[in-house]
Amino acid sequence: MKAIAIEEFGRPEGLALIDIPDPAPARGQVLIATEAIGVAGVDVMIRSGALAAYGYREGHIPGGEVAGTVTAVGDGVYPGWLGQRVWGFTGTGGGYAEQAIAPVAEVVPLPVGLSAVDAVTLGSAGVVAHFGLSHARFSPGEAVLVRGAAGSIGIMAVQLAAHGGASAVAVTTSSPERGRRLRDLGATHVLNRSGEGQPDDPAGYDVIIDVVAGQGMPSFFDRLNPNGRLVVVGAVGGQPPADFGTRLMAAFQKSMSFATFSAATVAEPDRRAVRMEQFAAVRRGELQTVVHEVLPLEHAVAAHQKPDAGEVFGRIVLTPN
Template sequence: MKAVAIQAFGDPEGLAVIDLPAPAPAGGQVLITTEAIGVGGVDTVIRSGALAAYGFREGHIPGGEVAGIVTAVGDGVDASWIGRRVWAFTGTGGGYVEQAIAPVEEILPLPADLSPVDAVTLGSSGVVAHFGLSHAHFSPGESVLVRGGAGSIGIMTVQLAARGGAGAVAVTTSSAERGERLRGLGATHVLDRSGEGGEDAPGGYDVIIDVVAGADMPSFFTRLNPNGRMVAVGAVGGQPPADFGAKLMADFQKSLSFATFSAATVAEADRRAVRTAQFADASHGELRTVVHELLPLEQAVTAHRKMDAGEVFGRIVLTP
């Protein structure tokens, strides 16, 4: 089968199409013939080499979520899965392939009206958005800022905050055109990447959901209201400065909170329940998925170039 691997850390050109033997599922696993592969921000961070200290090596196959048809099952897996359309979480990699392996507990059947492309656009990002807001103890009526609103996680956070009764939903993004698209998804205020905006923008925020992190992250602490909470759900902009906590201490009397959030800390049953509900909502048009572009698997380099350049609104999906 064809796969895309990281031959050399760094630029997108380090990705290469390779041929691999078709895999066979082990006990507790399924084999999926992929129809759609999500391209996530974490894929580009891994490809850059920034996470090499965490065990990622050259030769790694990126991709954490796929959708397609189960074609084989391993020992201990119900054979009735064969032939079913599913979404699957493949972990920290292994998704940029024509045939993917996933643990049976990490697959979910697709509603009849939900396409594989929509499934990988929503599957991981919707869960991160849901539990990220929960981790921030978001309540109806509170003001929310989504830092990095144009990516798939940001887009889902905007929708869920608006549906959850936020008093205001502000976004940072790179252009007025993107801002208008985000308004159509539930944003009430559009700010530039520095967090500046129009005169009607809220003076402060009860909750900030940060997909970006990076060098500018500490400057957003000052935008929190007293008892405000910031939750970092991603780091597509890189790591924050080592002394970023100094900004929190400088506003000690505001009782601010900062936390990180990874969906890996959520029980599998809870993730499954939320994802099932979101898939149903999307199939009924109550949640909107935003697909930036469909590209063949062989054009993964192009997909990563677009991600690195900040051109993507929503999610790029690869198709074998």
Template sequence: MVKAVEIRQFGGPDGLAVLDVPAPAPAAGQVLIGTEAIGVAGADVVIRSGALASYGFTEGHIPGSEVAGTVTALGDGVDPAWLGQRVWAFTGTGGGYVEQAIASAEAIVALPPGLSAVDSVTLGSSGVVAHFGLSHAHFAPGESVLVRGAAGSIGIMTVQLAAMRGAGSVAVTTSSPERGARLRALGATQVLDRSGEGGTGYDVIIDVVAGADLPTFFDRLTPNGRMVVVGAIAGQPPAEFGTKLMASFQKSMSFATFSAATAPAAEQHAVRTEQFEAAARGELQPVVHELLPLEQAVLAHRKMDDGEVFGRIVLTPR
């Protein structure tokens, strides 16, 4: 038996429960990973709330989509060289909050020397979303970027990548001067409060938040500006937000959404490998808010619900 965390009841964090489940065994094309680190993502919180029940998520679901650790067993057809390797893994839409996790052999990436399991789950998904979010916005060096909701793991990576790629300026929205100072140290050049008040003239907005205030950010774009929503931690925008966008017709602005699920797997693998190597060299900084034992997943989700996490919470089974 192994320890796992499941959603016993949709709603608040107390609906999570720690339990013993049978040790899994990898099927053909899969690997078994002894988990050392598990990333706690905003998507886990949304699934736990029950907001995605209509998409097939049910009570009894084990959340978590990214883990890191050592490959301990192989299914048929998997290259024997993976056995004993330290890897990051995407476990799909769940199954990560567990001491031993299953992943497809096509969804694992070897960790370079010098990169910890904890840092890899802090960077693994968020760095890819940040990379492709900027690409989806057709960001070019010299352009001004606003990152809305910059204190989460996706926002932090977007700030760093925009700065590394030669952004003319990188503005951020966040909840406190203290967070703003930390974001400046990572590459931000302008700090705004959550409303974005006082900020305008951005070529690109990468939005991790969405929610009711999303339409107000259209006014902060330049003519031909582009907004890409890569997350919705504040929920869906109002139904009439398209009317607001069309009211700015003369500015020729663009609006898009981006999900990593639409990026080709081979391209994701290449980007993730490159980012892991950059982090091992110290060129990218994974930001860990806190390490908590797997058994304290409820506490991790309470902290996520409070909205004061800077970076990523990581669960450690061992």
């Protein structure tokens, strides 16, 4: 089968289309003939080599999120999965391929009428946004800032905060056009990447959901209200400075909190329940998925060049022929 591997860390051109044997599901796994493959920020980080210290090596096949049809099941898996259209989380990678393996515990049936493209646009991002807000103890009536709101996680966080009764939903983004699109999704205030906006923007925020991290993260502690909470749910901008805690401690009297969040810390049944409800909400028209572009699998280099250039609003999706 065809797959995309990282032949050389660094630039997107280090990705290559290769032929590998068809995989076979082991016990507790299913094989999915992929219809859509999500291109996530973590895929870009792995390809760049930024996560090599976590065990990723050249030759790795990226991709943790796929949707398609189950074509084979491993031992111990209910045969009724065969032929079902599903969303699946592959774990550490392997999704950029015509067929992908996923643990059956990380597979969710697609509701009738939900496309594979919509599924991989929402499947992981919606869960991270939902539980990220929960981790921040977000309550109705609080002001929320989403830092890095143009990606799939940020777009979902904006919608969920707005639907959840936030008094204000501010976003940081790179252009007025992106700001207009985010307002259509529920944002009430648009700031630039440094967090600067208009005089009538909220002076402070109770919750900041940060998808970016990076060197600029500590400056956003200054935007927190007393008892405010900043939760990092992504690091597309890289690691924050090593002494970022100094900035937090400087505002000791405000009792602010900092935390990180990974969906891996949420029990699988809870992730599944939220994912299924969000899939249903898209079908009801209550949530919107935003797809930047759908590209063939063999155009994976182009799919990675776009986020490197900061051109993506929403999710890029790869589709095998």
